Amino acid sequence: MSDMNKRYDVVVIGGGAAGLSGALALSRARRSVLVIDAGSPRNAPASHAHNYLGREGTPPLELLAIGRAEAADYGAETVRGNVVSAEKLSDGFRVVQEDGSAVQARRLLVTTGIVDELPPVEGLAERWGKEVLHCPYCHGWEVRDRPVGILALSPMAVHQALLWRQWSDDVVLFRHEQPDFSDEEYEQLAARGISVVEGEVAALEVSDDEVTGVRLAGGAVIPREAVVVQPRFTARSAVLESLGLVPAEMVMGDHVVGTYIAADPAGATDVPGVWVAGNVANLMEQVVGAAAAGLKAASMINMDLVTDDTQRAVEARRTPFSAEAERQVTERVLGDRRHGLQETR
Numbered sequence: 001m002s003d004m005n006k007r008y009d010v011v012v013i014g015g016g017a018a019g020l021s022g023a024l025a026l027s028r029a030r031r032s033v034l035v036i037d038a039g040s041p042r043n044a045p046a047s048h049a050h051n052y053l054g055r056e057g058t059p060p061l062e063l064l065a066i067g068r069a070e071a072a073d074y075g076a077e078t079v080r081g082n083v084v085s086a087e088k089l090s091d092g093f094r095v096v097q098e099d100g101s102a103v104q105a106r107r108l109l110v111t112t113g114i115v116d117e118l119p120p121v122e123g124l125a126e127r128w129g130k131e132v133l134h135c136p137y138c139h140g141w142e143v144r145d146r147p148v149g150i151l152a153l154s155p156m157a158v159h160q161a162l163l164w165r166q167w168s169d170d171v172v173l174f175r176h177e178q179p180d181f182s183d184e185e186y187e188q189l190a191a192r193g194i195s196v197v198e199g200e201v202a203a204l205e206v207s208d209d210e211v212t213g214v215r216l217a218g219g220a221v222i223p224r225e226a227v228v229v230q231p232r233f234t235a236r237s238a239v240l241e242s243l244g245l246v247p248a249e250m251v252m253g254d255h256v257v258g259t260y261i262a263a264d265p266a267g268a269t270d271v272p273g274v275w276v277a278g279n280v281a282n283l284m285e286q287v288v289g290a291a292a293a294g295l296k297a298a299s300m301i302n303m304d305l306v307t308d309d310t311q312r313a314v315e316a317r318r319t320p321f322s323a324e325a326e327r328q329v330t331e332r333v334l335g336d337r338r339h340g341l342q343e344t345r
């Protein structure tokens, strides 16, 4: 359980690629950092993480373990926990975990990611991240040249089918419950050798721990080794909502793809002192992009703290016998390394 009175420069909520990258940069900037992480990164069901330059094909949890160790080398602390809310104080934030413990922070970096909401097709959730896929850049190479089925769940289905055709010439599009496609779309599908299967999809056929086919409501089974879906991407935004931030809808055409928390390009939200990075702010971000966003937010948070530190120093200089001046003298005497300093201001 975290120390109730402990106050950090930055508490990072969520220890995926975005959060750990932010924690690494902030701890290297000599900020005191606590990462609170529930331990369920979005890509955990996948066996390997791809397109992360320098670590191509590393298992997702291993990649994060490496990141935690790197951040810890510079003094960042990481704890396993689930943050349920955060509250704005006159000077910073109070962050409350599920177990009732709380810590304080001058600034917050929230990197809680998203939930992939899957359609209620029998057998689909169990195979998610294995043979049930959404992102060709994450999994396309692994299923290249194999029989791929696209389960139409949105008006983006034809686009998905044409995209996955880049990895396999055996792509079947299941229209399921979607409205009929346009003549132009049928022409594009035919030109690329993609056939369309009519009828509601009832279940996935699984044998020896692998998807073998797609079963229609009428009973017919179409052999497939991978099935592509378009989940609804829902921001894990409860903590941000407790601070007054409201998730926005991401819309493509008329279709709601998911929800996210709006922020400026560096991740600053409408609540001063609160930054977001990774999937919670950008639904399309992949691991390397989430890590980059965490770094960008961290540098802006550090700059914001530098501004705050300078303002406090100027005030202390003007009133040499204030509590702030005393704090700064203590800090100078102890050395300017701030890790381990328990601040009470």
Ligand SMILES: Cc1cc2nc3c(=O)[nH]c(=O)nc-3n(C[C@H](O)[C@H](O)[C@H](O)COP(=O)(O)OP(=O)(O)OC[C@H]3O[C@@H](n4cnc5c(N)ncnc54)[C@H](O)[C@@H]3O)c2cc1C
Pocket: 013, 014, 015, 016, 017, 018, 019, 036, 037, 038, 039, 040, 041, 042, 043, 044, 045, 046, 048, 049, 050, 051, 052, 081, 082, 083, 084, 111, 112, 113, 114, 116, 128, 129, 135, 137, 138, 139, 236, 239, 277, 278, 279, 280, 285, 286, 287, 288, 290
């Ligand atoms: C099946 C699958 C496979 C994928 N494969 C790849 C791939 O190969 N390559 C690639 O680049 N991308 C891949 N992705 C995308 C990748 O998962 C995301 O880009 C990446 O995880 C985003 O990182 P993040 O830090 O924003 O969020 P996440 O990695 O999801 O991390 C968020 C963390 O915050 C924690 N958390 C959430 N709420 C709280 C809370 N209230 N308190 C404390 N902690 C909390 C979570 O438990 C989690 O550990 C894949 C996605 C899926 C679904």
